[in-house]
Amino acid sequence: MSVALQTFDLCKSFGGITATDHVDFTLAKGARHALIGPNGAGKTTFVNQLTGVLRPSSGRVELMGEDITTLPREARVGRGLARTFQINQLFGTMTPVEMIALVTSxxxxxGRQPLRALDRDKELVAETAEILARFRLDDIMDERIATLPYGKQRQIEIAAAFAARPSVLLLDEPAAGVPEAERRELMAMVAGLPEDVSVLLIEHDMDLVFRFATRITVLVNGRLLADGTPSEIANDPAVRAAYLGEHSHG
Known part of the structure; x- marks a missing residue:
């Protein structure tokens, strides 16, 4: 198995509280992987260490075999690690085409004047158009983001993260707040991303997780409780007791 992202003995403490407890985690290249766990399990703290928001108390984070444990967030993005958040981070006064062109530029x-560059830069035009088409944003590309439905805003945020051309894309509850009818379309777009983009999904919606992921990791109290295929996780007695209850999935 080729590895895209990996942690070794990762720990994070806040005073006397251990939020991440010796976590060894592997995200394979091309994976569609989900990270789940009950509230307070340590998922956000773990992801914040992957992305450079928090520095681990001990342990190591590697991206494509390179130690990135102490790199700042911007440097990790430059090396191919992109992230979306539970609450979108978009510029509401911009349009989708402006947002995608900005990231691509x-x-x-x-530089920071993508609209001027769009008038003369064929590469920028082509890449922006390709991303808008991939995420089905063509028909709303000139509308102000703040006026668009929330589901569309989530699409735009994922499209903007993809515009950074990441090798690893971390999605923090991308479907939260999105109407059910739009969730399947949103996650189908993510599942259909190129195979060289490895996706780690942090999610509470178990139906969505089991439809999307080919591998699932379970965190409980900051520790890795289980890691396996959806079938293995659904039938793991420890996972059922700690998190899933008796809700079964095929």
Missing amino acids: ERLGR
Whole structure:
């Protein structure tokens, strides 16, 4: 198995509270992987260490075999680690085409005036158009983001993260607050991303998790309780007792 992202003996303490407790985690290249656990399990703290928001108390984080444990957030993005948040981080006054062009322009080193560059930069135009089409944003690309339905805003946020061309994409509850009818479409877009993009989904919706993921990791009290296929996780007695209860999945 080729590895995209990995942690070794990762620990994070806040005073006398251990939020991440010696976690060894592996995200395979091309994976569609979900991280689950009850409230307070340590999922957000763990992901914050992956992305550089928090520095581990001990242990190591590697991206594509490179130690990134002490790298700042911006440097991790530059090396291919992108993230979305539970609450979207979009600029409401911008349009989708402006948002995608801004991220793409930054990645291509075109500076911070993407609309001017769109008039003359064929590469920027082509990449922006491809991403808008992939995420089915063509028909609303010139509308102000703040006026769009929440489900569309989540699509735009994922599209903007994808515009950074990550090798690893971390999605923090991307479907939270999105109407059920739009959730399947949103996650189908994510599942259909190129195979060289490894996806780690942090999610509470178990139906969504079991439809999307080919591998699932369970955190409880900051520790890795289980890691396996959806079938293995659904039938693990320890997982049932700690988290899933008696709700079964095929």
